[in-house]
Amino acid sequence: MTIWVNEQVDPCGLMYACIACCDETQAQECHESFEADLTETQKQAGWVARMRLVQSWDEVPVNSLKLD
Secondary structure, three states: OOEEEEEEEOOOOOEEEEEEEOOHHHHHHHHHHHHHHOOHHHHHHOOEEEEEEEOOHHHOOOOOEEEO
């Protein structure tokens, strides 16, 4: 099983938002939304939107919204 994890992370490395799902299209749309929601000021300060793949729900952060 492949799970896409989308994270929005602040400059200190703290997760601001996280959504995990099994649908690649939905994951890509979520990533684009996370990226678009960051202002230029946030990006310059070090905020990032990242998408990563994991193989198990055990690898998904506990505080994430899980879509199946």
